[in-house]
Amino acid sequence: MARTDPKRDVVIVGLGWTGSIMGIELAKEGLDILALERGPDRSTVPDFQYPNVIDELKYGIRFGFMQKPRNSTITVRRSLDEVAQPMRRLGSFLPGDGVGGAGIHWNGQTWRPMANEYNLRSYVEENFGADTIPEDMTIQDWGVTAEELEPYYDRFEYMAGISGQAGNINGEIIAGGNPFEAPRSRDYPLPPLPQQVDSQMFGEAAASMGYHPFPRPAANASAAWTNEYGMQLGPCNFCGFCERYGCINYSKASPQTCILDALKRYDNFSYRVNSEVLRVNLAADGRTATGVTYWDDEAQEEVTQPADLVILAAYQLHNVHLMLLSGIGEPYNPRTGEGVTGKNYAYQMTGGTTLFYRDVEFNPFAASGSSGISIDDFAINQIDFAAEGFIGGSYITAGLSNGQPIRGISLPAGTPSWGAEWKAGIGEWYGHAMSIGSHGSNLSYRDCYLDLDPTYTDPHGRPLMRMTFDWKPNDIRMTQFMRSKIEEIAQAMEPDSWRSGYKSEGARYDIRPYQTTHNVGGAIMGTDPNTSAVNRYLQAWGQHNVFVLGAGAFPQNIQYNPTGAVGALAYWAADAIINDYLPDPRPLV
Amino acid sequence: MTPRFLHATRRRFLGGTASVAALASLSMPLQAQENLVPLDEYEPTFLNAAEWAFIMAATARIIPSDGDGPGAIETRVPVFIDRQLAGPFGAAADLYMEGPFDVDADPNLGIQSPLTPSEIYREGIAAFDAWCVDNQGGSFADLDAQAQDAALTALSQGEPQLRPELLEFWSLLVQNTKEGYFADPMYGGNAGMQAWLYIGYPGARANYLEWVGRNEEYRLGPVNIAGERA
Numbered sequence: 001m002a003r004t005d006p007k008r009d010v011v012i013v014g015l016g017w018t019g020s021i022m023g024i025e026l027a028k029e030g031l032d033i034l035a036l037e038r039g040p041d042r043s044t045v046p047d048f049q050y051p052n053v054i055d056e057l058k059y060g061i062r063f064g065f066m067q068k069p070r071n072s073t074i075t076v077r078r079s080l081d082e083v084a085q086p087m088r089r090l091g092s093f094l095p096g097d098g099v100g101g102a103g104i105h106w107n108g109q110t111w112r113p114m115a116n117e118y119n120l121r122s123y124v125e126e127n128f129g130a131d132t133i134p135e136d137m138t139i140q141d142w143g144v145t146a147e148e149l150e151p152y153y154d155r156f157e158y159m160a161g162i163s164g165q166a167g168n169i170n171g172e173i174i175a176g177g178n179p180f181e182a183p184r185s186r187d188y189p190l191p192p193l194p195q196q197v198d199s200q201m202f203g204e205a206a207a208s209m210g211y212h213p214f215p216r217p218a219a220n221a222s223a224a225w226t227n228e229y230g231m232q233l234g235p236c237n238f239c240g241f242c243e244r245y246g247c248i249n250y251s252k253a254s255p256q257t258c259i260l261d262a263l264k265r266y267d268n269f270s271y272r273v274n275s276e277v278l279r280v281n282l283a284a285d286g287r288t289a290t291g292v293t294y295w296d297d298e299a300q301e302e303v304t305q306p307a308d309l310v311i312l313a314a315y316q317l318h319n320v321h322l323m324l325l326s327g328i329g330e331p332y333n334p335r336t337g338e339g340v341t342g343k344n345y346a347y348q349m350t351g352g353t354t355l356f357y358r359d360v361e362f363n364p365f366a367a368s369g370s371s372g373i374s375i376d377d378f379a380i381n382q383i384d385f386a387a388e389g390f391i392g393g394s395y396i397t398a399g400l401s402n403g404q405p406i407r408g409i410s411l412p413a414g415t416p417s418w419g420a421e422w423k424a425g426i427g428e429w430y431g432h433a434m435s436i437g438s439h440g441s442n443l444s445y446r447d448c449y450l451d452l453d454p455t456y457t458d459p460h461g462r463p464l465m466r467m468t469f470d471w472k473p474n475d476i477r478m479t480q481f482m483r484s485k486i487e488e489i490a491q492a493m494e495p496d497s498w499r500s501g502y503k504s505e506g507a508r509y510d511i512r513p514y515q516t517t518h519n520v521g522g523a524i525m526g527t528d529p530n531t532s533a534v535n536r537y538l539q540a541w542g543q544h545n546v547f548v549l550g551a552g553a554f555p556q557n558i559q560y561n562p563t564g565a566v567g568a569l570a571y572w573a574a575d576a577i578i579n580d581y582l583p584d585p586r587p588l589v
Numbered sequence: 590m591t592p593r594f595l596h597a598t599r600r601r602f603l604g605g606t607a608s609v610a611a612l613a614s615l616s617m618p619l620q621a622q623e624n625l626v627p628l629d630e631y632e633p634t635f636l637n638a639a640e641w642a643f644i645m646a647a648t649a650r651i652i653p654s655d656g657d658g659p660g661a662i663e664t665r666v667p668v669f670i671d672r673q674l675a676g677p678f679g680a681a682a683d684l685y686m687e688g689p690f691d692v693d694a695d696p697n698l699g700i701q702s703p704l705t706p707s708e709i710y711r712e713g714i715a716a717f718d719a720w721c722v723d724n725q726g727g728s729f730a731d732l733d734a735q736a737q738d739a740a741l742t743a744l745s746q747g748e749p750q751l752r753p754e755l756l757e758f759w760s761l762l763v764q765n766t767k768e769g770y771f772a773d774p775m776y777g778g779n780a781g782m783q784a785w786l787y788i789g790y791p792g793a794r795a796n797y798l799e800w801v802g803r804n805e806e807y808r809l810g811p812v813n814i815a816g817e818r819a
Contacts, residue, residue: 051814054793057772062678069685076698085698088685194801239795248795361804365790366797405771405790418651418745418763419738427658430788456687510697 001301008034011292011307013277013322016101017563018549018570019313020255020263021156024229025574027266029582034305035269036294038276038314039067039098044256048104048246056404060244063090065105067097067315072276074317075453076511078470080334086456086464092510093517094244095315099273100255102315102517103563107243107369107401108219108252110162111560112153112568114381114393115146115182117441120556128386134474136446137391138337138344140555143527143536146182149568152575154185156567157217160253161225161233164188164217178214180376193222193236193371195399197362198434202398203373205493211375216399217564218370219253229262240402242369252369274298278460280310280326282543289328289546295460308585309545309577312523313570316552320345320450320522321465323548328540329523329533334447334468340533340541342451344444344521345467346557347509349392349475351502352437353486354410355495362431364403372399378485380441380559390477393559394440396486403431410435413499436490438482438502442475444556450522470509479503518562523552525569527589535589537576538569544587547573625780631668635675635707639728643714644670646730650737651766658787661766669769669778679707692753702754706761713751713758720749773814782819785811792819 009031012019019035026033042065047053058064067073067090075084096102116123119141124132133139166187167177174187192215195203203213220236227233236251250257263269274297281290281304291306312319320342323329329341376382380393405426410433415425453466483502490498526532529541538553540546549570551562558565580588633641644667654660661667673679690703702709717740721729724743725736732740743749744759751758769778771785773793779785785792792811800807811819 050795051793051816054795055773055814057768057776061768061772063683068683070683073685078695078697083691083694085691085694085701086685086687087699089683089700091699194798196801197804200802236798237795238797238801240797241795361806363797363800363803363807365794366800366807371801403790405784405788406768409788418741418766420653420656423652423658423660424656426788430790455689508697511699512697 002304003301004304004306007291007306007308008032009307010034010309010311011036011305012311012313013292014038014101014312014314014318015099015255015271016096016313016315017103017255017567019101019311020103020259021567021570022311022313022549022574023269024259024263024266025571025578027263027269029578030268033269034307035271036275036277036292036305037099037271037273039273041273042098042100042104042246042256044246044250048248050248053245053248054239054241056406060404061406063094063244065096065098065244065246066090067095070459072318072458073464075456075464075466077466077468078509080447080468084453084466084468087511091512092515093519094514095317095517099260099271100246103254104246104256105244106219106563109370109561110157110160110217110219110564112182112184112564113146113558113560114180114379116381117558118142118145124385124391128384132385132391137474138444138446139391140344140444140524140526140531142525142555143532144525144572149572150183150185152568152571153564155571156564158189159227159229160219160258160567161190161221161227162188162217162219162253163190163193163222165192165215167214176214178374178376179212180379180382188217190222190225193218193220193368195371195373196367197360199371199373199399201434201493202436202489205489206373206375209489209492211377213373213375216370216372216374216397218368219563220368220370221251221253227258229259231258231262233257236368238366238368238371240365240367240404242367243401272296275303276460277322278302278325278462280312280322280328280546282327286327287543289543309547312546312548313550316519316522316550317450317465319548319550319552323523323533324450324452324465325462328543328546331451332449334449337446340524340529340531342449342522343533344524344555345448345450345469345519346442346444346521346554347469348516348518348557349394349440349442349471349479349503350438350516351479351483351500352435353483353490353498353500354433354435355490355493355498356410356412356429356433358432358496360432362400362434364400364431367400367402369401370399372397378482388481390474390481392441392443392475392478394438394478394482395559396436396438396482396489398434398436400434405430412497436486438479438486439559439561440475440478440482441559442557443472444521445472471503471507473505476503476505476507518551518557520551520554520557520562523548523550524555525553526555535587537588538573539576539581539588541587545585547577549573625665628662628665628667633671635679636671639718640711640714641667641671642730643718646737647741647762648766648769650734650741651763652770659783661770663780664770664778664783665780666766666769666778669772669776670765672777673765673768674707674710679705679710681705692756696756700757702757704754709755709758709761713755716751716755717744717749717758775814782811782813786819
């Protein structure tokens with residue numbers, strides 16, 4: 001069975017952060033909009049309400065709010081020669097599904113990239129010489145600058161009610177903030193969250209060593225906030241169930257708390273759930289999209305949905321998958337370096353040191369997602385790449401985001417993982433450990449990319465997307481550098497004992513343990529249709545009525561959590577569509 | 590050592606000699622206690638008698654009863670595992686289970702077994718028990734604690750050479766045991782919230798703003814999702 005529905009002005013694929021932002025901005029223009037969400041509907045009540053959502057097993061361990069690999073997964077290999085295997089269960093990263101997407105289950109860290117991250121290749125070439133860049137490293141400039149995007153970061157941060165402390169307002173350095181950040185036009189909308197014991201200890205140690213500690217920018221409201229859409233947040237109560245959970249308390253910024261109720265009031269906006277888009281349909285000449293085809297799970301039939309404008313607002317992986325399935329952009333070929341769709345997949349390089357204190361009560365269960373203290377003294381704009389032998393940087397940070405016991409209790413080195421000593425260990429050390437982490441850049445490489453798998457298929461019979469990715473020596477040198485800095489701080493903090501976990505030489509990508517849900521690239525933005533999949537306004541080079549939102553646009557990964565940049569780029573693209581594209585639909589570049 | 594969390598509670602309610610189990614049973618709401626069928630009368634849903642005996646014995650070594658804090662048996666971890674294996678988790682309801690299955694693929698690329706978790710338990714228990722008979726002189730459940738620990742250590746190191754489809758058996762067993770120990774009691778384990786009491790975890794209270802930044806013991810005991818207090 002199949003049907004064709006009446007044409008819409010706009011169809012939006014995916015109703016998470018970017019789909020909600022684009023939805024409400026275009027709804028205000030009076031366009032007739034349909035959003036298609038492949039997962040279920042979700043609202044704070046009943047889906048995130050207390051006490052049902054305070055269930056570590058169901059949501060933290062069995063991933064109740066995440067994509068089910070049975071419905072949608074990828075295959076993974078680490079080199080061009082390896083046979084990719086399907087990711088049969090979740091591990092390394094956790095794409096969300098349902099209304100709100102990953103925007104419901106994030107911790108809330110909301111950063112702006114460093115100014116030099118937008119023009120990384122040019123920055124390296126101009127400051128350290130082109131030969132600093134390894135032959136297989138494919139970093140590119142974004143085609144936008146920090147100055148151009150500043151108003152859109154500001155917009156996103158005020159919409160989401162971010163709690164933080166500015167470090168640089170229009171060039172003036174503000175005490176207590178991040179002195180290395182790109183200039184911002186005004187302070188955060190809300191003051192920083194209160195800090196836990198571990199964060200206070202880290203901040204004091206860092207300051208005593210001459211570093212510049214500042215509070216992490218957090219999408220967990222520190223006070224009541226009403227945003228531009230009239231949506232309200234209440235102060236975070238540090239419930240300890242943030243990442244992997246919807247917020248019980250209307251405190252964490254999410255599409256639900258910040259946009260959706262306002263958006264649903266527009267009569268010209270509607271959305272359908274359990275409706276998975278199978279492909280974008282292109283006109284006979286391939287130069288525009290005519291709409292999408294999706295699977296209506298309720299009706300059990302394929303639906304052709306014509307539309308004048310197609311917004312890809314699914315998770316990064318799924319946007320790229322749809323582009324590959326639909327013929328949007330030439331698929332990237334790692335052997336020739338030609339093609340663009342799927343190019344420059346990148347991830348996030350992280351590591352950390354855990355410190356144990358017998359006599360300190362950290363109360364890790366009393367946690368918000370993003371309170372904590374960071375330093376950016378080893379950020380990507382503070383490092384002499386030529387001298388250190390790597391390109392990249394990290395923020396270094398402390399802050400306990402939960403104390404949930406199944407997800408892991410840190411135990412001193414040498415403690416067995418089961419038996420009498422394990423049991424004694426958890427009794428002795430629960431609540432007595434803290435961590436200092438490195439959250440760092442991951443650059444792009446010729447053979448790290450996304451294409452279609454030749455063997456495995458999804459329930460709709462479509463090829464799964466195949467990820468080819470491994471850690472590279474440049475990024476391992478970066479994280480080892482951060483290790484040396486963090487261990488100095490750890491020793492200065494005089495714990496009873498400490499242990500480190502960082503990627504070391506020869507480390508291979510392992511999809512089993514959770515790392516981060518910061519998958520980027522594959523639909524990269526840029527200035528040249530031969531080297532990027534979308535232009536600087538996130539418009540497909542080949543199909544001017546297709547815009548591709550999200551972290552797929554990053555040509556390499558920034559050293560920060562991606563949501564701030566994802567939100568700013570969504571507002572940037574919305575502005576271009578409304579003010580430039582709609583009056584005269586055409587390629588904007 | 591004395592669990593820090595109980596320290597305050599004991600002083601307040603029971604004096605210094607009460608065991609964790611006694612504390613939990615004294616303070617547990619009556620209704621919850623009545624619902625707990627003794628483990629030797631529990632009728633498993635998924636596990637057969639031999640498998641139940643294995644799970645009882647193995648979880649009792651993974652989280653033993655002696656020393657401070659409750660063990661897997663006091664917290665009814667075997668009930669949790671039986672229920673999990675009987676439900677969507679055991680049936681691999683969320684997992685991608687399409688072939689081909691390259692069971693010899695590099696472990697970094699993730700588990701590639703065609704078996705569901707419940708099938709891995711069923712075949713893993715049988716295979717490991719057969720190894721115990723051949724190498725330790727008896728079924729796992731019949732061995733003494735020392736021999737059981739030696740057998741589990743061998744299992745953890747891959748010594749029994751179970752077929753590759755069962756590679757995950759040990760890690761599943763340990764993971765599910767810890768899940769049963771710490772999950773909300775509604776899933777069958779963590780009876781009386783004893784595991785939460787032991788480590789000082791307040792369970793589902795989920796409201797701590799006034800405790801942020803205070804380097805001192807949190808003094809309220811745990812609550813569960815059903816709203817019961819330990």
